[in-house]
Amino acid sequence: xxxxxxxxxxxxxxxxxxxQSKPVKVFDGALKEIVEAMQLSMEQGPGGVGIAAPQLGExxxxxxxxxxxxxxxxxxxxxxxxxxxxxxxxxxxxxxxEGCLSVPEWVATVSRSKKVTVSxxxxxxxxxxxxxxxxxxxxIQHELDHLDGVLFIDRVLSVHxxxxxxx
Ligand code: ZN
Numbered sequence: 001x002x003x004x005x006x007x008x009x010x011x012x013x014x015x016x017x018x019x020q021s022k023p024v025k026v027f028d029g030a031l032k033e034i035v036e037a038m039q040l041s042m043e044q045g046p047g048g049v050g051i052a053a054p055q056l057g058e059x060x061x062x063x064x065x066x067x068x069x070x071x072x073x074x075x076x077x078x079x080x081x082x083x084x085x086x087x088x089x090x091x092x093x094x095x096x097x098e099g100c101l102s103v104p105e106w107v108a109t110v111s112r113s114k115k116v117t118v119s120x121x122x123x124x125x126x127x128x129x130x131x132x133x134x135x136x137x138x139x140i141q142h143e144l145d146h147l148d149g150v151l152f153i154d155r156v157l158s159v160h161x162x163x164x165x166x167x
Contacts, residue, residue, distance in 0.1 A: 006044055007037050007056045009101045017102055018149040021052075021059045024083050027125040031062075035081055035123065038064045048101050050139045052146030055102050061085065063143035067136040076136045082120035085144055088129070089117035096138050098152045099165070109161040110152050112138045 010017055024031060038051050042064055053062040061084045067076035092114025099107040116137045119129045132140055142152055156162050 006040060009041060009051070009055050010057055011102050011104055012151070014102075016054055016057055016059065017146070017151065019054065019059060020149055021054050021061045021147045023061050024121070027083075027121075027123060031060075031083070032123060034058050034060065034062060035064070038062065039079075039081075042066060050143040051101065052143045054146055054149075061147045063140075063147070065136065065139050065143055067139055075133065077130060077132065080130075080140075081122065082118065082140075083122065083125075085118050085120035085140075085147075087116050087141070087144065088119050089115075089131075091115045094134075094138070096135070098138070098142060100142070100152055102146075103151055103153055105165055106153060107163050107165060108152060108156045110138075110142075110155045111157065112141045112155075116140055118144075 034053060037056055038053060041051050041056060042048055049067050050063060050065040053060045063082050063085060065080040068078050090113035093111055094114045095109050095111050097107055098110045114137060115133045117129060117131045118140060119127060121127055
């Protein structure tokens with residue numbers, strides 16, 4: 001393990017949050033290190049349930065999600081690591097409150113698909129597919145958006161849905 005230092009999560013207006021991330025092509029030790037840094041940020045950082053590699057300045061298509069953290073009563077798959085994830089099916093619509101480590105001052109009500117099916121690769125490059133619903137589906141959609149430079153504030157339907165966090 002060694003002594004790992006917590007990487008800083010990028011916040012707006014850092015332009016890297018607006019860039020398209022690149023697909024992972026090499027499944028090596030460098031990839032593993034990026035994933036470890038992401039998981040450390042989720043566990044010891046400001047308490048997120050998901051993080052995307054570009055939030056740490058790594059412009060690659062990797063996300064980690066863990067909806068078993070905190071007090072979420074929804075059904076979930078525990079810790080997920082998704083390399084090159086793609087939504088292959090989505091259905092339904094639901095409104096829910098979202099925030100983001102990269103947009104620390106705001107929360108908003110955002111419309112997302114209720115159910116998603118995602119295909120992705122693991123650390124070894126093996127392909128997997130899973131279906132998620134409810135809050136976990138929301139977190140997955142939020143994190144995948146980061147890979148295309150999209151933030152939850154872009155999906156807010158009305159300014160009235162945007163709420164400034166209390167300091
Ligand atoms: Zn986010």
